Amino acid sequence: MREKYIIPVFVPHLGCPNDCIFCNQKSISGQKENMTKEKAKKIIDEFLKEIKNKEGEKEIAFFGGSFTAIEESKQEELLALAYEYIQKGEIDSIRISTRPDCIDKTTLKRLKQYKVKTIELGVQSTNNYILKRAERGHTFEDVKKASKLIRRYGFTLGHQMMVGLPESTRIDEINTAKQLIKLRPKMIRIYPVLVIKGTKLEKEFEEGKYQPLTVVQAVETCKELVRMFNNKNIDIIRVGLQNTDEIADPKSNESEVVAGPFHPAFRQLVESAMWYDAILNKIKKLNVKVKEVEVTVNPIDANNVIGHKKENIQKLKDTYDVDLIIKQDEGIKQGKSKIEVIKTYNDFLEE
Numbered sequence: 001m002r003e004k005y006i007i008p009v010f011v012p013h014l015g016c017p018n019d020c021i022f023c024n025q026k027s028i029s030g031q032k033e034n035m036t037k038e039k040a041k042k043i044i045d046e047f048l049k050e051i052k053n054k055e056g057e058k059e060i061a062f063f064g065g066s067f068t069a070i071e072e073s074k075q076e077e078l079l080a081l082a083y084e085y086i087q088k089g090e091i092d093s094i095r096i097s098t099r100p101d102c103i104d105k106t107t108l109k110r111l112k113q114y115k116v117k118t119i120e121l122g123v124q125s126t127n128n129y130i131l132k133r134a135e136r137g138h139t140f141e142d143v144k145k146a147s148k149l150i151r152r153y154g155f156t157l158g159h160q161m162m163v164g165l166p167e168s169t170r171i172d173e174i175n176t177a178k179q180l181i182k183l184r185p186k187m188i189r190i191y192p193v194l195v196i197k198g199t200k201l202e203k204e205f206e207e208g209k210y211q212p213l214t215v216v217q218a219v220e221t222c223k224e225l226v227r228m229f230n231n232k233n234i235d236i237i238r239v240g241l242q243n244t245d246e247i248a249d250p251k252s253n254e255s256e257v258v259a260g261p262f263h264p265a266f267r268q269l270v271e272s273a274m275w276y277d278a279i280l281n282k283i284k285k286l287n288v289k290v291k292e293v294e295v296t297v298n299p300i301d302a303n304n305v306i307g308h309k310k311e312n313i314q315k316l317k318d319t320y321d322v323d324l325i326i327k328q329d330e331g332i333k334q335g336k337s338k339i340e341v342i343k344t345y346n347d348f349l350e351e
Contacts (some may be wrong), residue, residue, distance in 0.1 A: 240266030
């Protein structure tokens with residue numbers, strides 16, 4: 001499989017018809033000024049120079065804001081620039097992110113002309129009450145209509161959903177995942193809600209009207225969502241906002257995050273928690289009092305099995321007095337494991 005490189009070009013708030021309660025795109029992207037053709041060209045050229053594997057797959061991604069809500073001339077300007085790189089063979093594809101209510105047949109035909117391959121929709125929730133509460137300005141009907149049109153026109157469909165929106169429950173978020181799976185996206189992004197400076201949500205938080213999830217709560221919900229999407233072979237391309245100077249620990253002076261389940265390795269926390277559950281379930285099925293167990297996994301999975309700061313090893317020891325030994329074997333398929341009991345309590349007592 002070819003190595004893939006994403007060249008992110010942020011167009012913060014360009015085209016956004018309203019401010020969602022949780023959103024400050026310029027804080028999230030770390031970009032205070034609007035994007036121009038000249039700036040975009042500079043970003044792309046500098047990124048291409050840094051790419052080590054020139055044979056890798058390269059994609060320009062217009063993130064932030066709502067790309068298809070930008071005035072058409074600005075869309076065409078940025079798309080034409082990206083298309084030039086495709087014609088020269090320097091770029092393989094183009095990706096955009098947008099709102100569900102900013103997709104129609106005319107828009108999709110224009111995107112087709114410039115060889116856009118992937119369209120990601122900011123869905124956030126499929127519950128219309130929660131969408132209204134978050135001041136999204138669209139409904140789930142818009143999501144269904146846009147998703148079907150995108151797939152019909154031959155684009156790769158991606159969805160973005162959020163966990164911990166105001167008045168949203170874990171059941172709401174599981175139902176959102178179920179509804180999105182029915183719309184058959186190829187990929188998904190899962191974002192726990194963080195309280196960002198300069199947003200309406202910050203005001204609600206300060207007034208005590210909104211309580212963000214804890215890291216533990218967000219992990220518990222996200223691991224269930226990840227299982228659901230994995231079971232349907234939907235590619236999970238991100239869990240949690242990317243750690244940057246602006247999106248960092250709220251204790252940092254430079255951070256734009258006021259509160260919420262921020263963690264620099266949030267995805268690892270989720271995947272480690274899933275591995276912990278899987279290992280524990282296997283141990284319980286052994287029907288023997290285990291003292292020491294050896295788990296063999298693919299090297300790619302080893303860090304997640306160990307857990308962030310060896311959390312899984314420590315938790316098994318503290319909670320069940322089980323010693324966990326981890327072995328690596330490239331012959332084992334990623335995501336799979338082999339478990340072997342090294343020592344039972346009877347062995348331990350006989351020593």
